[in-house]
Amino acid sequence: MSANRMTPSARRCAGIALGGLLSSAVCAEVLPLPADGSDLVGQIEYVPARQEDTLIDIAREYSVGQDEIVMANPKVDRWLPGAGTRVTVPRQFILPDAPRNGIVVNIPEMRLYFYPSAGKGAKPTNVVTYPISIGRMDWRSPLGLTKVVAKVKDPVWRPPASIKAEHAKNGEILPDVVPAGPNNPLGQFAMRLGVPGYLIHGTDQDKSYGIGMRVTHGCIRMYPEDVAKLFPEVAVGTPVNLVNQPVKLGWQGETLYIEVSESLDEDRLSSADLMAKAVSLIQKETATHPVAIDEAALRKAVEEPTGIPTVISLSGAAPLEAAAPHSPAGEVEPGAGARDESRIEAPTMGGPAGPYGAEERPSTESLF
Numbered sequence: 001m002s003a004n005r006m007t008p009s010a011r012r013c014a015g016i017a018l019g020g021l022l023s024s025a026v027c028a029e030v031l032p033l034p035a036d037g038s039d040l041v042g043q044i045e046y047v048p049a050r051q052e053d054t055l056i057d058i059a060r061e062y063s064v065g066q067d068e069i070v071m072a073n074p075k076v077d078r079w080l081p082g083a084g085t086r087v088t089v090p091r092q093f094i095l096p097d098a099p100r101n102g103i104v105v106n107i108p109e110m111r112l113y114f115y116p117s118a119g120k121g122a123k124p125t126n127v128v129t130y131p132i133s134i135g136r137m138d139w140r141s142p143l144g145l146t147k148v149v150a151k152v153k154d155p156v157w158r159p160p161a162s163i164k165a166e167h168a169k170n171g172e173i174l175p176d177v178v179p180a181g182p183n184n185p186l187g188q189f190a191m192r193l194g195v196p197g198y199l200i201h202g203t204d205q206d207k208s209y210g211i212g213m214r215v216t217h218g219c220i221r222m223y224p225e226d227v228a229k230l231f232p233e234v235a236v237g238t239p240v241n242l243v244n245q246p247v248k249l250g251w252q253g254e255t256l257y258i259e260v261s262e263s264l265d266e267d268r269l270s271s272a273d274l275m276a277k278a279v280s281l282i283q284k285e286t287a288t289h290p291v292a293i294d295e296a297a298l299r300k301a302v303e304e305p306t307g308i309p310t311v312i313s314l315s316g317a318a319p320l321e322a323a324a325p326h327s328p329a330g331e332v333e334p335g336a337g338a339r340d341e342s343r344i345e346a347p348t349m350g351g352p353a354g355p356y357g358a359e360e361r362p363s364t365e366s367l368f
Contacts, residue, residue, distance in 0.1 A: 028229070030116075030126050033126060040251075040252045046086055047086075048086060051082075055070060055073060057209075062089045063226060065133075066210065066213050068212050069087075071262070071306050092308065093309070095127065100123075100127070101115055103200075105240065105243070106243050106244075107143065108262065110212050111131055111132060112222070113128075113129045114128045115127050116233055128229075131211050131223070133203075133222075142242055147193070147238060148240060149193065150191070155180060186199065186203075187222075188224060188227075189228060198219055199219045201222070202224045203222070246260060246261045246269065247278045249281050255311055256282075256285065258309070258312050261305055275302045278302055291314065292314040294311070
């Protein structure tokens with residue numbers, strides 16, 4: 001990354017030592033939490049592409065995921081944006097509708113939010129957010145409340161039989177043990193979750209630019225430089241809340257924003273379903289804080305998702321007409337009833353969410 005393109009926060013974060021090599025990527029920023037009643041953090045940035053840049057290069061420089069930067073720049077060629085092309089870097093976010101504590105992962109957004117502890121009994125005052133990769137449709141990432149139960153630096157990977165069989169079908173024979181090092185798919189740092197077989201981890205040198213897509217076997221994968229920053233900040237026992245929120249609403253003062261991500265393929269949500277979900281959330285938000293809604297802006301945000309917060313409120317207080325809300329199987333609409341946050345939905349491979357069979361679940365021991 002050229003220094004003249006770096007923001008001050010980028011300069012502070014660049015140059016993290018990883019395995020003796022200096023990374024030129026930008027760390028995620030520490031963002032102050034907004035005042036009570038507000039939900040937006042960060043800001044959109046715009047940078048000119050260099051001749052040698054791809055969107056993927058720029059995404060990594062600014063700690064943005066691959067799908068995120070492509071969604072934010074629908075008219076820019078992913079591989080050849082061209083010298084001088086103005087690239088939108090989506091670094092403004094509506095915080096997920098979840099307690100601002102520990103780690104919150106919004107699966108469809110493919111983004112992790114970490115709220116550093118401010119001390120015993122004190123509310124967090126900052127948030128750090130990172131792009132992630134999540135499980136493919138046939139290896140779904142779990143949902144629910146869990147916690148970090150172990151941390152390992154330089155983990156050894158023992159591929160479970162299910163993953164070895166998958167690779168063998170493609171002519172690739174995995175070894176029984178992959179030692180720590182640049183070719184280990186767990187990277188240099190791994191945090192084991194309370195869901196058996198699931199981790200938050202880095203990646204090997206060959207997959208470092210693939211963050212922000214559905215490519216994993218259910219684990220949460222991060223840029224090497226991002227997990228290197230997160231790892232020492234997270235204590236064993238930190239709560240991890242995995243949520244499914246393709247539609248997020250948030251206030252900034254008296255202005256209401258919406259942020260829409262692509263929904264998970266397995267949820268099979270149409271634009272009409274997303275619109276119904278958005279309308280249901282809007283009605284709940286405006287029940288005690290009435291505003292008029294710009295329906296054209298709302299429709300565009302839902303039908304053409306960019307992952308960027310969009311203003312949908314107008315002055316006045318005209319109500320929005322109701323639409324039938326849609327809830328994917330196993331999800332409860334906010335306010336519709338208490339969810340048992342102590343349970344975790346461990347998805348089966350190639351099927352709907354449900355408990356793993358003993359022969360299908362990668363064992364904890366196989367990963368460390």
